[in-house]
Amino acid sequence: MLVTSVEIEAFRNITNKQTMAVDPQVTCLIGKNESGKTTILKALHRLNPANNADDFHVTTDYPRRHLSRDRRSKNLDKVAPVTAMFALEDADVDALEDVVGVRPPAGTYVKASRLYDGSLRAEVYCTLGDILSHVFEEAGVDNTDDREAIAGDHTSIEAVSAAAKARAREVGAGKKTARVKAIEKIPVELDRHKQYVEENLDDEQHEQLIELLPRFFYFSTYELLPGECDLHALAERAKAKQWKRGDETMMSLPGRGGAGRLPGRGLRQPQAELQAASLLEAERRPYRRLRHRSDRHAPRPQRSAAATPPASQDRAA
Template sequence: MLLESVVIERYRNFTEPQTMTVEPAVTCLIGKNESGKTTILKALHRLNPANIPDDFDVTKDYPRRFLAQDRRKENLDEVIPVNAIFRLDEDDAQAIEDVLGVTPPESTRVEAWRTYGGDFGIGIGCAFREALEAACNEAGVDHDDDLAEVGQYTSIREASAAATTLAKSLKESGKTARGKAVGKIANELKKYTALVTGEFDDDLRDVLDARLPKFFYFSTYETLEGEYDLTELADRAANRKLLREDSTILALLELASGVGPQDFLDEDYDSRKAELQAASHDLSRQVFRYWKQNDALTVRFDTDMPIVEKDAQGHEIRHRILKIELEDERHGVHTNFSTRSAGFQWFFSFLAAFSAYQGAEKRVVVLLDEPGTSLHGEAQKDFLRYIFGELGTTQQVLYTTHSQHMIDPTRYETMRAVHDRATRENPELGVAITPVSLSADPHTILPVEAALGYSVAQHLFLGSGPHLAVEGSSDFIFLTRMSEHLTAKQRTGLDVNLSIIPVGGIGNMPAFVALMGRRLQVRALVDGERTTSVADKVYQAAKARDIDDNRIVVLGKLDGLPTTADIEDLFTTKDYLWLYSRAVHSLQEEDLPDTPEPILRRIGIARQRAGMNPKFDHVGPAHHLTRNSAEFFAQADPETLDRFEKVFRLVNVS
């Protein structure tokens, strides 16, 4: 199963229900400290934990401001702070079909929840309409009148009764074949009862419980230490009093030899140590695929049996101590693991802790709380590559961050902004979870802006080019999304070697060409109401840097576009209004003045006529294209695609 969405409510600073959609691979939660990012991960972990969990505690976790008054009105142990929705994969569908005898419809979803009192619940459901269509198909009903007659009902009981009545009527009128087919509907529909009503037996519950993903949570608390008292660890394990920080060393011991700490206390501990050593080499190789800061490190293990105390009779009491050491081949020294950089400790510890689930057949949702905060910026980027390039390809990952280096701005649609809306004036407001919008709260999305700025800097000073200068972020998004679509259709998109650089306003374009054109391959896309004056300056700057005029593309010079055309004018009026109406407010083509002016100018006039500010955030429609690209391209005009393709051919010129 794949986690599709989660609802958090009445938990810590979540005072109202907040629904967060989850990406199939990687979801990034960004926000300020104390905004509620960790709260989301903690709630999910407690839903169905893979490693050592915390429990919900009404006194500690229920929103403090409402605790006393709500406790008087209801039993808070029955409140559900976390509720998750899961989508079935092919194996899940097959397992359910083996129990019910029918394939679950596409709309089938599994729901799981946990209460403050610790009670766990699970359910399943699908749209009745899909179940009815499937039952009719299985029964062999294909006559439109029959389908329409039965299809007007909304419950199994009503539809079955209607089908029985209709079957009798058809047979009496001599339409025996149709009547026989309709008569089968009730029996076929009965097979979907569990999916439609949510009432199911233990056999199906066992399947759902077994296939529901578990949640693996990791934070700095689970980082390995330099030494472990295996005697005490074995005692905690035996008495089921394990600590959160015990989980990583237990996973490492399990990876090494499939044993626990107590197995190192017998006479065979030397062979156990050898197995642990072998496991450490495997982990080290994994680490150094992504750890580029120092690849001359090797993790080694040793044991000792020091005297820890004496009993009443004076007998020595010894404990088995496991020591984790690092060999630095560059300097030829051995040091304790705990003395090395916090970044390396965290990286190695995470791989060790997750080793128990690496390659597991059952899905595990990985929850990373502020991963890599102790890593250097470049090392954070290495770990980000690991998340998207390896970890996220096999398991779903949710991670929190406020670091610009742990954000890939090209994947901003996978980010969720988490911000606490409470103020001194209105303290009852809680956390809100929204998609990332570059026009949203600047404090929340600061890491995204910083990551985008860092990406621009990398392109400017490290990239070899060519570089295409555009005005702003909406240009970047429109060009990127349209190029992706055209390329997928085997048409001309942007040259894969071309880097798009938003220069922060059309007025910055001449300076960018003049300064960066000295050592970079620069091209420019000029648009907007200042096209004439800016284009002249850009051409002058290009000439001073021996940049050919054909590297400067002015949208206003394209056939069929206004002389001061914006990037938005590459869309037909119908297509741009499709985006604008869904992202800003509804506007029809007949509401616009019938003039040859750019679309943004015409929308501004229409807004002014309606008593609105003529200006609006141009990035909103661009974001909507990203979030709803499939729906947009399904209705897009061929002329829109042709215009963008023409621009791509011009800017791709060698």
């Protein structure tokens, strides 16, 4: 799944809902110190963390100046400080078909929210218009007048189904023509797709959907990467979830180099399949030390000539 937008509200210095679009390749946050850049990243990480899991806490994370007032008017545990929208990739379409029992139409997306009580909520969404376009194609209803009469300005599956039945009686006049049979398929197909409109997944389907969500890494500093790294050992630590300092940075590099998922697209939790192929491919590519903007004016440590590695061995530029 690809993150398309992020909504944050009632989290630290963000009081009103703020929506941020996410580019499929790279999204860059630029702002002054204390302007909320870290708040956005930490909120997104807490949505579905792959490392250093951390929960939202009302007493420390809810905007302090509104805490007492809002506690009197609503249950703050049910407030969602972060919500993200995800577009589906091909593999997600296949997986959702297994979960729901019917293939999701074009335009289907997933919405996930983390609440202050720690729960993660996920739903599959598709507009009634997108559902209808898909159902018309599946049923073979290609007459423009029929489509307009059935769709009308209805806002529920029940209303559209009733309109389809009425249209079938109107154009059929008691005869079962091919046109009538196609229209009569509409209510059946709409019922099969209703979970994409009514958002009523059962508990088991909800858990399966959550398992499909991307997981997010967060680290605030780029540690100095070693000149040599045993990537097989790193893959084993990732599989066992026994992280060492600097491992998370190393694990993000294959995606940046093209061997894995881009961090901007939501890194999935490291698994055994990531081991040799992605990591060893990353070892073949040069990488460089990334410096935070705050490092620019920091004094550079002086190193003696003897301590300076040869150019051929200095793999972190």
